[in-house]
Amino acid sequence: MSHYHAVKLVRRPEKALDASLFEKVSLPIPEPAEGQLLVRQSHMSLDPAMIGWMSADTESYIPPVALGEVMRSSGVGEVVASRHPDFAVGERVMGMFGWTQYALSSGAGITKIDAALPAEMVLSVLALPGLTATQGLLRLGKPKAGETLVVTGAAGSVGSLVGQLAKAEGLRVIGVVGSEDKAQWVVDTLGFDGAINYKTDDLAAKLAELTPNGVDLFFENTGGPIQQHIFGRMNAHGRIIVCGLIADYLSDTPAPGPSWLNIIKKRLTIQGFTMPDHWHEIPELIATLLPYVQSGKLQYRAHVLEGLDAAMEGLPLLVNGGNQGKLMVAL
Amino acid sequence: MSHYHAVKLVRRPEKALDASLFEKVSLPIPEPAEGQLLVRQSHMSLDPAMIGWMSADTESYIPPVALGEVMRSSGVGEVVASRHPDFAVGERVMGMFGWTQYALSSGAGITKIDAALPAEMVLSVLALPGLTATQGLLRLGKPKAGETLVVTGAAGSVGSLVGQLAKAEGLRVIGVVGSEDKAQWVVDTLGFDGAINYKTDDLAAKLAELTPNGVDLFFENTGGPIQQHIFGRMNAHGRIIVCGLIADYLSDTPAPGPSWLNIIKKRLTIQGFTMPDHWHEIPELIATLLPYVQSGKLQYRAHVLEGLDAAMEGLPLLVNGGNQGKLMVAL
Known part of the structure; x- marks a missing residue:
């Protein structure tokens, strides 16, 4: 045996x-x-x-x-x-x-x-990352052409697909990343409109420069200090999708969230989700995602x-x- | 002249x-x-x-x-x-x-x-407070019989109607108030299932005692330290409606919100709204509210x-x- x-x-x-x-x-x-x-x-x-x-x-x-x-x-x-x-x-x-x-x-x-299909592509795009991006961005976020999206963890498995799906839908897309290499990749290869290096950039100044019309959609994968800055730039009726808070998972004292005042002033919707709630919808999620994959729009x-x-x-x-x-x- | x-x-x-x-x-x-x-x-x-x-x-x-x-x-x-x-x-x-x-x-x-209709009733129930409660609780909160609602500012113009509408829908209703007189009024006259005096009660202990099955709906009118406690008791798929933050409006340093970790863990939805977005829907809102008024269920x-x-x-x-x-x- x-x-x-x-x-x-x-x-x-x-x-x-x-x-x-x-x-x-x-x-x-x-x-x-x-x-x-x-x-x-x-x-x-x-x-x-x-x-x-x-x-x-x-x-x-x-x-x-x-x-x-x-x-x-x-x-x-x-x-x-x-x-x-x-x-x-x-x-x-x-x-x-x-x-x-x-x-x-x-x-x-x-x-x-x-x-x-190459196994790398299956796990990078059609598996959890792609299904997560599809559920979070397309279903919950309801992106509209001309809006501005900021996505944290933008070079990550989920973030890179969120940004590309949003570009395919006609949004302005700004990604938050943690290295110059990743910043270059999301802009040059994935076609994002801009990137913020949260480790080295002046967050407030760079964010203001890259989102001149404010932020309509905020896809949160990481947490960390950038959260407060993006939250402060949300437009009226903005949507925030909370998908991950990697900065807080292992912390004894998770960072407080922003004051709720902006939730009223801007009539924001903040929505958390996790994929185990949506296992039974995987066939529909794959059906939604597949056209983007087949069009060759999604790099990984x-x-x-x-x-x-x-x-x-x-x-x-x-x-x-x-x-x-x-x-x-x-x- | x-x-x-x-x-x-x-x-x-x-x-x-x-x-x-x-x-x-x-x-x-x-x-x-x-x-x-x-x-x-x-x-x-x-x-x-x-x-x-x-x-x-x-x-x-x-x-x-x-x-x-x-x-x-x-x-x-x-x-x-x-x-x-x-x-x-x-x-x-x-x-x-x-x-x-x-x-x-x-x-x-x-x-x-x-x-x-008495002018007092018009301004107390059919005007802004009632329309706000209708939009916030019934339309956004989607209350379901058997769920637990906690409403802050529960003796206030909006809060008292939110609680009564929720009772009419079959929810367990706990109100947060600032005096014993108000606590007595919401329980004895309005029929709430319990009240918390945020000025004198041990917030965590009283809230835990009154919400043995956790909180499904949180209607926020006030802000203040009770917010963190209610947020911490939210059940999976809980909804939070942010209608007012009176404790923060005049503050130079509005209180931070709770960590967003619970938003993911419990897949919460937090939604802010204000009535000027819904002026054009007033006829429908009145039509939704009127049956409750006519049934005599709403005290003011x-x-x-x-x-x-x-x-x-x-x-x-x-x-x-x-x-x-x-x-x-x-x-």
Whole structure:
């Protein structure tokens, strides 16, 4: 009987995200029971939401990963054995397989994916990042041509797609990033109208210069001091979509939000969302997103790490912004 | 030619709201030109929104009252002369007539009101407070039977109607008030399920005791420290309607809002609104509200001051909570 590797969460993160939180185990490759399929994962995705899943905070929108459980993540793989009527050996599937080389599944929550698409593109665009951008920007944000969008974490997996979808819809798009390289990428390659480096720019001055007509849509992926500045430039009837607050997830004292006065003065709507509420809508979300993908309008940049061990080492990049594009692990 | 009195705003408020901000003038009673009507006002309304209208803050949702202009307010009165095809002498009308005994009008923004209804009831229920509660609670908040609502400023003109409309819809309703008298009134007379005295109660403990199933709807009229506590008890998919922040309007340093983490964790929607955006919907709002009025479900308490001069003296009550019910001036 041959074996495979998986990585379990064994400790809750406090400050540092390092290998001490995990334990790598070797397990016998199982046989699917009636109604099950076995997937060999080729690529697994590393997403900022995982930081939340690792913490024991019971207030979160999804139960934390239990200690001793295989770390949760999404990924793509190939069906290598099946006793499930809907899945055949050789098919490409996407699902929440976790940090593992092999996974048994009942088929629930699994989506078939055209095997011709590059795995990097599937995880960068059609998987969680693209579905998140579609739900948050297109469905909740209701962007209108001529409006101005500011997106934080703009070079990130979600932010880069949010900005590109907004450009496709005819908006002025300003991205907030953490390096000159990322600033250049979102402007030169993705076609954003401007970028703010939150680490080096004078935030108020640069934001005012780049949003001469104020801000109609604010897509928040990060938190941090830029939040107050963008909030202060919101136009009447502005919409704020709160998708991520990576700066606050591991903080003992999350930053206070802005005064609510502007919510009245500008009649703002602030809306938080998370994708687990929308799993059942994935087919519609994919249908909404697919035309943008097929038109070739959506660029992506994949940051591919190699091998299961690299996942543990790659996690901190999600917090310190060290990744260059959508972070994933090739197995 | 006989004369009437009006009161003009001549100074912007800084800290105190007193008579030094105003000037009373005597003016000749005008004749309506073609297309105009002349209204003799019987009752004018004092509303918290007026504090905002008096300040020069250009970010507000409605232009400030200009210095030297008659102070803005809504009221009811009788048509005493008309050269307008739609209005006849003797009809009862409601509109933004200002602090004045007589007002000329083009008819724009004026609503006819059944002359059989008591003026106190018109200004307490059918005018701004009732329309605000209808728009904010029923349209934006989408209350569902069995949910829990917390409303701040619960004994106020808007808050008392919000709570009663929510009770009529089958919600558990907790009101935040600033005195024992008000606490007793909202529970005993209005039928709320509980009240919190923000001046004397242990906010966290009392709120937890009164909202055992958390909070689904938060109707915010006041701001202040209770905001953070209610925000912390919001349930998944909770809705927060921001209608007023009286504690912050005159503050140099408005209180920061709560951290946005809960907006994601609980997938909250926070929505600010002001009635000037909805003037054109007043007929529909009245139609929505009228069945509740006619069913006798909506109690009100009018705090009636006498005479134009009393308006200047009554204004501080809106800030310090000294009014006992909907504040208005009988002329």
